[in-house]
Amino acid sequence: MATLQSYGAAEVVTGSCHLLQLQNGINILVDCGMFQGEVEERNHNPFGFDPADVDFLLITHGHLDHVGRIPKLVKEGFKGTIITHRSTMDLAEVIMLDSAHLMKEGYKTRYRKAQRRGEEEKVRKPLYTENDVRTVYHCPMIFASYDEPIDLGHGIFVNFKNAGHILDSAIIQVIFEEDGAKKTVVFSGDLGNDDDLVMPSPDIIEEADVLFIESTYGDRNHKGVKESDLELQHVIQKTFMNNGNVLIPSFAIERTQEILCMLKQMYNRGELPVCQIFLDSPMAIRATDIYKRYHEELSECCNEFLERDGTIFDFPYLYYTSRVQDSMKINDEDSHCIIIAGAGMCNGGRILQHFKHRLWNEKNALVFVGYQVQGTLGRKIVDGAKKINVYGEEVIVKAEVHTINGFSAHADQNGLIEWMSKFTKLDKIFLIHGERDKQEIFQKEIERRLHKKAHIVKHGEKIGI
Incomplete structure (x- = not known):
């Protein structure tokens, strides 16, 4: 049976990183983002999997909390293929180079202070450098277009749909066969709003055996x-x-x-x-x-x-x-x-x-x-x-x-539920990319309004697809 484990954005908003392991041995990672705020120390922890075992990295969009650890992933052995929009890689380069620069400057400051104490050896080096960012762009890449399925071989297809969150942000469908049956796993990415000034509305998805949906604002509604x-x-x-x-x-x-x-x-x-x-x-x-x-x-x-x-x-x-x-x-x-x-x-x-x-x-x-x-x-x-x-x-x-x-570039509670209500087939719902207390409110609202159960994903939890 295919399984999924979230190694980021599980009961927290940042650090998106979700590993889909298929029965035929193909490993697909969806996003590899930076942890921010009070959980940022997690960026220095091991991934929880071997980057060398990842065959494909799918990127939903170019925000730091979705791309910020990709240089670390490559540095630690990833040699697979990156699949995303060309514009996403352009934005990611800006984001990751800025991240590397800030880490370098922070390291210099901490090192100078440590020198005065004679404790230079205690200063942790940056997660990665500007050169590590440039190395990412030597990886094999496939540039996606909306609604044009990409054949990964082994009967696996990925399809990018417009998430309406930022430039070329994507909802990603992973379609594969297992035990003679077709399965569709959908990752919402970060969903945008229907009335955004800059971005078009998110695309409607009709079918999913399994949906992993963001829940950043699952507890509230935005002003218009x-x-x-x-x-x-x-x-x-x-x-x-x-x-x-x-x-x-x-x-x-x-x-x-x-x-x-x-x-x-x-x-x-x-x-x-x-x-x-x-x-x-x-x-x-x-x-x-x-x-x-x-x-x-x-x-x-x-x-x-x-x-x-x-x-x-x-x-x-x-x-x-x-x-x-x-x-x-x-x-x-x-x-x-x-x-x-x-x-x-x-x-x-x-x-x-x-x-x-x-x-x-x-x-x-x-x-x-x-x-x-x-x-x-x-x-x-x-x-x-x-x-x-x-x-x-x-x-x-x-x-x-x-x-x-x-x-907000994120859909609110009404927007998320309205988007889910358009599915004609939706079997399992898993909540990611949100703070636990907000997810609990969203979970109850899904049950009340859609009459469906939703599971809050824990860090590293193995979920059968």
């Missing part, structure tokens, strides 16, 4: 896009009336592009006050360029912008600040600025420099537009921290803090 638009607009107008600035910690991929589209729509409607908008994230700028390159995969709204303006995201108030010196100049601006910077969970990046300069000022506003994982600085602020530590300096939190959850 229009309501979130109005809320952001209100925060901007109120903050500018107080001669303040708006800080937006934003994920480089998808969230940044959605915020830019929303701000551009406000500008087009004449509802955005005169201001300067700084996209102060080299990684987000590179990701935005990749989105432009694959514009045909984006929403009708984005392509209408492109046809009308010759550009999807640009408009007069927007400035890109790739260079450090341009980023530093933002500190000289007193008011009427919107600063979009990474990291999205505030665990690094240029947003920390802006916290140091602006978080203590009650005239300013801090707007969270993405999920904040347990253990991250962003989560601490959302949970009401009065003071935070930035580069060894204590900074008081006096800026108004707002959380606008309607911007």
Whole structure:
């Protein structure tokens, strides 16, 4: 019997890594992501399987928590074939190189401090380097297209469907025969919303013997896009009336592009006050360029912008600040600025420099537009921290803090259940990619509304398919 074991994103949101072992000896790994927040120490643990035994790595999309450990996988012996969209590998390169750079810089800092204590040997080396990332791109690769099944041999096919989460994100169907019967295992990946400004709606899947579905927001429902638009607009107008600035910690991929589209729509409607908008994230700028390159995969709204303006995201108030010196100049601006910077969970990046300069000022506003994982600085602020530590300096939190959850790239509880309700055949449901308490709420809601049992997957648990 085929089995599946989850070695990440089991009772936690991050670290997606799911090993499907087929009866004929073929091993398929779905995603190999980085753990983040309070579970990030797990990144240094053994995988729980031998990377050399993996025949195929299927990648649902290019977020860090889905691709961040791939260099480690290759470094430790993976010699199989990677299957995903070409654009996903382009985004993953940006993400993984940034991850390697941050780990290198963190290592240098820890090593310098350890030298002063004479404890250099205790400093753990980075998980991988930039060269390890480049080695990933020497692996055999097959680039997928939506709705074009790929034959892996041995009677195994994989099919990529649009998940609507980020650029070319995928729901993956694995179809194989076992004991004379056809089986279909579906991995939802991260599912998007039906009303996203940048991405199309997720594809409908009709049949699955087994479904592994994300459950990040299985406990709640989002505000609508229009309501979130109005809320952001209100925060901007109120903050500018107080001669303040708006800080937006934003994920480089998808969230940044959605915020830019929303701000551009406000500008087009004449509802955005005169201001300067700084996209102060080299990684987000590179990701935005990749989105432009694959514009045909984006929403009708984005392509209408492109046809009308010759550009999807640009408009007069927007400035890109790739260079450090341009980023530093933002500190000289007193008011009427919107600063979009990474990291999205505030665990690094240029947003920390802006916290140091602006978080203590009650005239300013801090707007969270993405999920904040347990253990991250962003989560601490959302949970009401009065003071935070930035580069060894204590900074008081006096800026108004707002959380606008309607911007989430993840489907909410209603969206997930509505998507599942479209299956004409759905035998077994397994919950992954969510915090345990939220999964328990989602589990009960599935039973109440779909009259189906759902199992919460534990780390390393062997599940018969």
